[in-house]
Amino acid sequence: MKSPxxxxxxxxxxxxxxxxxxxxxxxxxAFLGGLSALATRRLDLLPSKTxxxxxxxxxxxxxxxxxxxxxxxxxxxxxxxxxxxxxLVSNWSSLAPGVEPPxxxxxxxxxxxxxxxxxxxxxxxxxxxxxxxxxTFAEPTWVMIPLNIVEQFTRTFSLIVRLFGNVMSGVFIIxxxxxxxxxxxxxxxxxxxxxTGAIQAYIFAVLATVFIASAVGGRPEPPGDASxxxxxx
Amino acid sequence: MNDLIQxxxxxxxxxxxxxxxxxxxxxxxxxxxxxxxxxARQPEAAGTISRTLxxxxxxxxxxxxxxxxxxxxxxxxxxxxx
Numbered sequence: 001m002k003s004p005x006x007x008x009x010x011x012x013x014x015x016x017x018x019x020x021x022x023x024x025x026x027x028x029x030a031f032l033g034g035l036s037a038l039a040t041r042r043l044d045l046l047p048s049k050t051x052x053x054x055x056x057x058x059x060x061x062x063x064x065x066x067x068x069x070x071x072x073x074x075x076x077x078x079x080x081x082x083x084x085x086x087x088l089v090s091n092w093s094s095l096a097p098g099v100e101p102p103x104x105x106x107x108x109x110x111x112x113x114x115x116x117x118x119x120x121x122x123x124x125x126x127x128x129x130x131x132x133x134x135x136t137f138a139e140p141t142w143v144m145i146p147l148n149i150v151e152q153f154t155r156t157f158s159l160i161v162r163l164f165g166n167v168m169s170g171v172f173i174i175x176x177x178x179x180x181x182x183x184x185x186x187x188x189x190x191x192x193x194x195x196t197g198a199i200q201a202y203i204f205a206v207l208a209t210v211f212i213a214s215a216v217g218g219r220p221e222p223p224g225d226a227s228x229x230x231x232x233x
Numbered sequence: 234m235n236d237l238i239q240x241x242x243x244x245x246x247x248x249x250x251x252x253x254x255x256x257x258x259x260x261x262x263x264x265x266x267x268x269x270x271x272x273a274r275q276p277e278a279a280g281t282i283s284r285t286l287x288x289x290x291x292x293x294x295x296x297x298x299x300x301x302x303x304x305x306x307x308x309x310x311x312x313x314x315x
Binding site: 003004005006064067068158161162164165169199200202203206207210 | 281284287288291294295298299301302305306309310
């Protein structure tokens, strides 16, 4: 049986080995980018059906960020929204025949979790200032400093393993059942996979929001207010 | 020797997933039960409760996923099998 942890290169570009999750994730990026470019080509004050759907999507994401962070969602919309959409489309990309979800390999998840890790620190430093961000490690007391530092890494690791484990186990189980029972039998499991994929995409995005919110600090501010940087310095 | 290690690895992978699923199963059951009760008492807070519930369930479920990953490491990336 093929190991879910190993990867064989599909083809080589010079010295660079290109594997199937790389191709699949570039496909997902091209799909999302092309779709957004097509859908936002003719924006109007009086929205068409496509534009209304997109606006609904964006305002739902905004509302979720706003509820979790208690802040103006505008600076975080791009990151959280693209994480959510990319994970969702990647998890559902197994609907296309012959495509294995790129999130079913640990490298893609590791890349996304690293983005969340770096942006957590970046937002924390940007909004609280370097001293202010470092001071959050000594909360509630200085005894917690080692634990808080360890937590930064363990939560990133658990972010990787959670998404990888959920998506990969779905792919793996479908493979096993295909080998045992054959055609059409794994369809209910595939439906379950779609549900798991949607929930995991949501959870990944919500956890990224929660991490960033804990780094920037949740001072209650009404949304649509002046820029959040103004209050700190 | 390698055969013995392989047999023990397969056995321990099954044990790891089987026993590792018990704790998260109990925990998730309790969490969902508590959330149900909370929604029944206060239906207007259903949105907040279910969002927190989903995040919490993901946290609990991670324990089971860790067991799965350990089992896969034992099966496919075992450092003691040459």
